[in-house]
Amino acid sequence: MKDFLLVYNKLYNYYGAQGWWPINKNYSGKLRLNYGEKFEICLGAILTQNTSWTNVEKTLINLRKNNILNINKLRLIDINKLAELIKSSGYNNQKSKKIKQFIKFLDSDKEINRENLLDVWGIGKETADSILLYAYNKPYFVIDTYTRRIFSRLGFCDEKIDYDKLQDLFHSGLDKNFILFNEYHALVVEHAKVFCRKTPVCSSCPLNDFCEYYKDNCERLINK
Ligand code: SF4
Structure with missing residues (x-):
């Protein structure tokens, strides 16, 4: 065995201790998160698909600089404009669509569980488990x-x-x-x-x- x-x-x-998940570049290991922090983790989990965390950090800095690193602003922003702003994470047209789909899911008030997350377009197992583990403290091991x-x-x-x-x-x-x-x-x-x-x-x-x-x-x- x-x-x-x-x-x-x-x-x-x-x-x-590694202090994950980094929020605003801070590796504090904080486990009690507010809504904005949870949302930033979810966003990071989507943006990090097929790219390095360094690129994701550049994107998050850019979103913060443009004052749209929150669900209300991202809900309203034009999908093409969002794609421009997240360019540093690669696959930006797809990822802007994924972010929009994820926000739609959050707005639907469906329960945030693995089954429902996997039903969202663009959310695969690794992303779903990262969201559940790091934003919602659910014990799913990320592979x-x-x-x-x-x-x-x-x-x-x-x-x-x-x-x-x-x-x-x-x-x-x-x-x-x-x-x-x-x-x-x-x-x-x-x-x-x-x-x-x-x-x-x-x-x-x-x-x-x-x-x-x-x-x-x-x-x-x-x-x-
Ligand atoms: S670096 Fe990887 S392959 Fe090499 S000893 Fe360590 S765990 Fe094994």
Whole structure:
């Protein structure tokens, strides 16, 4: 049985608390959020699809500078004008449509749950789970490319494992606790940036003592 908590503890001991989700560039780890902060997280979760967080921050700064980083202004703004303002996040025409659809959903007063979020055009599983976990404190583990990369290299799963199967492994291997899931996903992202990059830096990685990739590709070379 692979130990997800052991990996978490190792990552946490190495990197410390990550303070997600960043709001107005502030990594405070705040869990009691006001409506505007929740909305900013939802917006960030949509904008970060297929782009880096650095680009999303540029977009959020631009929206703030133009005084439209709130649901009331974004509800009224012309969709093409919005696409112009969010250009730095890429796929801007699609994303402006997604933001408009998401606001329509919020205005519908439907319950904010996974099933309803997945019915909104442009909201996939990763985005829905990011919204539920980081804006609404619901225990859904967020799966992304980094999660697949690290956990397949560690030997927990196949690299092509589908979203639900890998999420099920996390959900059954850990207490369903939103604070733990919040911190764990943030640590996974940090680890993928620092050590477990596309070309991994294994020799000084804090997880290398039980990593299958390391055993197969690095240890053997060292012992040759
Ligand atoms: S030892 Fe290498 S492959 Fe394994 S988790 Fe660390 S960086 Fe990734």
